Amino acid sequence: MSYQSPVRVPFVDLALQNQPLQAQLEQAINAVVRQGNFVLGQALADFEASFAAASGVRYGVGVGSGTEAIALGLQACGISAGDEVIIPANTFIATVIGVVKAGAHPILVDCDPQTALIDLRACQQAITAKTKAILPVHLYGQMVSPRRLREFAAAHNLLIFEDAAQAHLAHREGYLAGSVGKAAAFSFYPSKNLGALGNGGMVLTNDAAVAQKMRSLRNYGAPRKYFHVDIGTNSRLDEIQAAVLNVKLPHLGKWNQLRNSAAQEYDAVLKPLRNQGIFPIQNQGGAGHVYHLYIIRVSQECPVDRQTIQDKLATRGIQTGIHYPIPCHLQPAYKYLGYQAGDFPHAETLCQEILSLPMYPGLSNTQIQEVAESLEYLLRTSSPAVIAC
Numbered sequence: 001m002s003y004q005s006p007v008r009v010p011f012v013d014l015a016l017q018n019q020p021l022q023a024q025l026e027q028a029i030n031a032v033v034r035q036g037n038f039v040l041g042q043a044l045a046d047f048e049a050s051f052a053a054a055s056g057v058r059y060g061v062g063v064g065s066g067t068e069a070i071a072l073g074l075q076a077c078g079i080s081a082g083d084e085v086i087i088p089a090n091t092f093i094a095t096v097i098g099v100v101k102a103g104a105h106p107i108l109v110d111c112d113p114q115t116a117l118i119d120l121r122a123c124q125q126a127i128t129a130k131t132k133a134i135l136p137v138h139l140y141g142q143m144v145s146p147r148r149l150r151e152f153a154a155a156h157n158l159l160i161f162e163d164a165a166q167a168h169l170a171h172r173e174g175y176l177a178g179s180v181g182k183a184a185a186f187s188f189y190p191s192k193n194l195g196a197l198g199n200g201g202m203v204l205t206n207d208a209a210v211a212q213k214m215r216s217l218r219n220y221g222a223p224r225k226y227f228h229v230d231i232g233t234n235s236r237l238d239e240i241q242a243a244v245l246n247v248k249l250p251h252l253g254k255w256n257q258l259r260n261s262a263a264q265e266y267d268a269v270l271k272p273l274r275n276q277g278i279f280p281i282q283n284q285g286g287a288g289h290v291y292h293l294y295i296i297r298v299s300q301e302c303p304v305d306r307q308t309i310q311d312k313l314a315t316r317g318i319q320t321g322i323h324y325p326i327p328c329h330l331q332p333a334y335k336y337l338g339y340q341a342g343d344f345p346h347a348e349t350l351c352q353e354i355l356s357l358p359m360y361p362g363l364s365n366t367q368i369q370e371v372a373e374s375l376e377y378l379l380r381t382s383s384p385a386v387i388a389c
């Protein structure tokens with residue numbers, strides 16, 4: 001095994017946010033254990049109310065995961081077999097799974113190469129008589145422009161369903177993530193901006209009928225016990241996870257601010273690397289970007305290829321990631337959708353160029369400078385003549 005220095009800049013550090021809350025978390029979990037109601041109890045009702053209120057939305061319905069939140073949320077909005085739903089080609093695969101599990105047909109579109117967000121002009125060309133909804137993904141924590149989204153949806157009579165799994169409490173143009181359209185899906189996977197100690201998700205909506213349908217769908221299709229009006233499924237956010245999330249929610253705003261200032265520090269220290277072909281994904285949303293991830297593009301102009309950069313950073317104790325290496329339309333499971341390489345050139349290029357740098361609340365400026373200096377050093381010391389095969 002080759003020598004690697006100890007991790008100095010981890011990709012994420014969950015202990016940093018959980019440890020100060022350890023006593024409170026144990027207390028909240030113990031309370032659930034003592035009280036003995038583990039599914040659809042008071043902790044969930046409290047969390048649904050507080051997360052919805054924090055996001056400026058009337059109703060929250062907790063489910064088992066973000067993936068289920070998309071699948072059930074679309075169904076609750078009346079999306080069904082034969083309907084087409086427009087989604088970006090560059091997203092986490094769960095966005096596609098959600099649409100397919102709802103019984104609908106995903107129509108993929110390309111992204112804006114600067115922001116990596118769905119390109120509304122490309123959406124326009126994807127509309128057919130069957131198009132029912134647009135499903136924007138607030139990728140990396142930056143919201144797709146709510147103003148432009150709403151204009152677009154209104155012009156084409158489409159429903160908006162947000163995938164806000166990476167954008168808890170993000171805001172833009174006066175809208176909070178989850179409040180832009182008919183309904184929205186969130187994930188509380190441990191590493192999300194608001195993470196449980198296991199899986200969890202939620203649908204937010206201002207529509208009472210959608211909320212009611214959601215409560216039925218997540219609970220065997222039963223609006224009341226042993227009376228089944230929908231096929232539904234079993235997908236509830238359990239009491240222990242809800243109790244954990246009740247402890248963590250009050251800290252979310254502060255954690256998001258820490259992410260945003262870390263991103264600003266990255267922007268500043270990485271600026272000199274632009275002339276070496278290193279470009280951060282653009283923030284066009286301003287202060288409301290909650291930086292679930294901080295991404296740079298290692299462009300064609302960069303003298304060193306991405307894999308080498310990732311490997312060399314690793315030997316210096318700096319962990320990085322790629323979100324995501326293969327666009328959805330080129331994944332084997334979705335061959336049946338009929339897309340090919342070349343269909344979404346911006347998404348495909350991004351997948352080859354993006355690199356996720358360490359990002360979490362509490363990442364220090366010293367660590368960020370360390371990342372920048374390491375990058376600068378390895379670019380300076382690498383021979384541009386070496387081409388990776």
Ligand SMILES: *Cc1c(COP(=O)(O)O)cnc(C)c1O
Nearest residue numbers: 065066067092094095165187189
């Ligand atoms: C995490 C994530 C999901 C899925 O959430 P899970 O809770 O993991 O099922 C959906 N969409 C996006 C963009 C995500 O990042």
